Amino acid sequence: MKLSTKGRYGLRAMIDLASHMDEETVSLSSIARRECISESYLEQLASSLKKAGLVTSSRGAQGGYRLGRDASEISVGDVLRACEGSTDAVSCPGLKSESAGKESGCAGAEMCVSKYVWEKINTAITDTVDGIYLSELVKESRKARTGHPDELPGCAAGGKR
Amino acid sequence: MKLSTKGRYGLRAMIDLASHMDEETVSLSSIARRECISESYLEQLASSLKKAGLVTSSRGAQGGYRLGRDASEISVGDVLRACEGSTDAVSCPGLKSESAGKESGCAGAEMCVSKYVWEKINTAITDTVDGIYLSELVKESRKARTGHPDELPGCAAGGKR
DNA sequence: TTTAATCCTAGTATTTTACTTGGAATTAAA
DNA sequence: TTTAATTCCAAGTAAAATACTAGGATTAAA
Numbered sequence: 001m002k003l004s005t006k007g008r009y010g011l012r013a014m015i016d017l018a019s020h021m022d023e024e025t026v027s028l029s030s031i032a033r034r035e036c037i038s039e040s041y042l043e044q045l046a047s048s049l050k051k052a053g054l055v056t057s058s059r060g061a062q063g064g065y066r067l068g069r070d071a072s073e074i075s076v077g078d079v080l081r082a083c084e085g086s087t088d089a090v091s092c093p094g095l096k097s098e099s100a101g102k103e104s105g106c107a108g109a110e111m112c113v114s115k116y117v118w119e120k121i122n123t124a125i126t127d128t129v130d131g132i133y134l135s136e137l138v139k140e141s142r143k144a145r146t147g148h149p150d151e152l153p154g155c156a157a158g159g160k161r
Numbered sequence: 162m163k164l165s166t167k168g169r170y171g172l173r174a175m176i177d178l179a180s181h182m183d184e185e186t187v188s189l190s191s192i193a194r195r196e197c198i199s200e201s202y203l204e205q206l207a208s209s210l211k212k213a214g215l216v217t218s219s220r221g222a223q224g225g226y227r228l229g230r231d232a233s234e235i236s237v238g239d240v241l242r243a244c245e246g247s248t249d250a251v252s253c254p255g256l257k258s259e260s261a262g263k264e265s266g267c268a269g270a271e272m273c274v275s276k277y278v279w280e281k282i283n284t285a286i287t288d289t290v291d292g293i294y295l296s297e298l299v300k301e302s303r304k305a306r307t308g309h310p311d312e313l314p315g316c317a318a319g320g321k322r
Numbered sequence: 323t324t325t326a327a328t329c330c331t332a333g334t335a336t337t338t339t340a341c342t343t344g345g346a347a348t349t350a351a352a
Numbered sequence: 353t354t355t356a357a358t359t360c361c362a363a364g365t366a367a368a369a370t371a372c373t374a375g376g377a378t379t380a381a382a
Contacts, residue, residue, distance in 0.1 A: 001241075001286070003162045003250045003279075005340065011275050027358065041341055047360075060349025061357040076278055080162075089164045089250075089286070113302040114172050117237055118164075120289050125162070125250070128285040132278055141274040166371065188327065202372055208329075221380025222326040329378070337370070347360070352353100 001089055003080070009037050010045045010083035011076060017055065018071040018134045019141060025064030045083055052082035071138055077129035087125050090118035162250055164241070170198050171206045171244035172237060178216065179232040179295045180302060186225030206244055213243035232299055238290035248286050251279035 012035050020026045028046060032039035046065065049055045053068045067074065080087050088095075095118060173196045181187045189207060193200035207226065210216045214229045228235065241248050249256075256279060 001162065001164045001168065001245055001248055001250055002252075003282075004338090007162065008251065008275065011278065012273075015274055025358095029358085038341065040343080043360075044341090050360095057359060058349085059347075059359045061355090062350055063348080063358050065359090084162055087162055089162055090169065091163075112173075113176055113298045113305065114169065116301060117172065117290075117293055117298070120293065121164075121286060124285040124289040125282060128281050129278070132281065137274045137278070140277060144274065165369090186327095190327080199372065201374080204329075205372090218328060219380085220326095220328045220378075222324090223381055224327045224379080226328090323382100325380100325382085327379080327381095330376085331374100332376105333374075334372085335370105336372095337368105339366100339368075341365085341367095343362100343364075345361085345363105347358100349358080350356090352355075 006045060006083040007080045011079050013042060014079050014134060015137050015141060017065060018067055018138045021067060025058055025066060027064040048082050054078060054082055072133055072135040074134045075130050076132040080129055087129055088122045095119055167206060167244040168241045172240050174203060175240050175295060176298050178226060179228060179299045182228060186219060186227060188225040209243050215239060215243055233294050233296040235295045236291050237293040241290055248290055249283045256280055
């Protein structure tokens with residue numbers, strides 16, 4: 001039951017981008033550097049985020065990315081879904097989230113009680129991630145940073161895995 | 162962010178076992194048959210469940226498994242943790258759930274705002290799975306079954322993947 | 323002594339993850 | 353007009369994780 005690097009890096013990147021909305025554009029290379037994420041890997045995430053409308057881009061020198069809408073209107077759920085495809089911990093036909101008509105899969109769909117559990121887990125996750133917005137995280141981040149203004153990360157220790 | 166077959170099969174198996182507590186012992190082969198799970202794969206889950214004290218076993222002919230304690234005292238969380246190791250969607254040093262002292266990993270641990278998000282996701286999941294007990298599921302299952310007493314699963318359609 | 327079961331260790335095919343590579347296209351600035 | 357900085361795109365790939373299978377050894381009831 002793990003969130004992959006896509007979701008984890010994706011959120012970090014979006015928080016970083018949101019924290020630099022004073023700048024005209026933000027290049028992937030700068031995000032990658034600050035967040036200790038491989039730039040070419042970030043490209044893939046950027047592509048997903050763009051498809052989802054969460055960021056816009058301008059090409060060429062001095063180009064880069066901007067948020068697609070205000071940070072207060074982008075939820076963590078939006079980001080994770082864009083990067084991971086879905087935030088469901090279990091997806092099986094017959095669950096509400098998959099509105100694939102009929103019980104197309106599981107043997108004896110209405111007898112599958114665990115379905116009930118998966119549904120609860122999925123809504124718990126969804127409710128949580130849809131209730132947190134980038135704007136809050138940016139605020140939190142600034143607070144933390146001003147508390148320790150001297151500490152500047154550096155990639156060596158972590159970030160990768 | 163997917164729950165693996167271990168957790169999914171594990172819970173199904175435990176519900177099945179809990180539904181047959183009138184019998185002396187329940188063999189893996191019978192669970193495997195009813196739940197459409199490979200018996201040899203189930204053995205591995207049974208071993209984890211036993212280590213966690215969620216089931217007890219007796220060897221030899223006529224042997225089999227029983228619940229380690231009452232179904233009302235075994236939560237879905239207990240089962241999932243036994244099978245999957247943890248129910249955390251993200252584990253990184255610095256999170257409460259990992260009480261590994263110091264910020265042993267992430268660059269600039271206190272600046273990592275996403276930590277705050279992972280924590281919320283993890284608690285949401287934990288709270289959910291720790292609040293559902295096998296006894297409820299058995300009851301639900303019986304209700305569903307008596308509603309459609311004629312339907313008997315059969316493995317063909319699903320169960321595997 | 324046969325048979326039905328748990329128990330145990332290891333192997334393996336497949337899938338997924340986490341990247342990298344090698345460019346092409348676009349645009350601002352020199 | 354060239355150069356440099358950037359996004360964009362499609363494939364390839366090594367390593368890890370997943371979802372099993374195989375082959376027994378052990379135990380105990382019938």
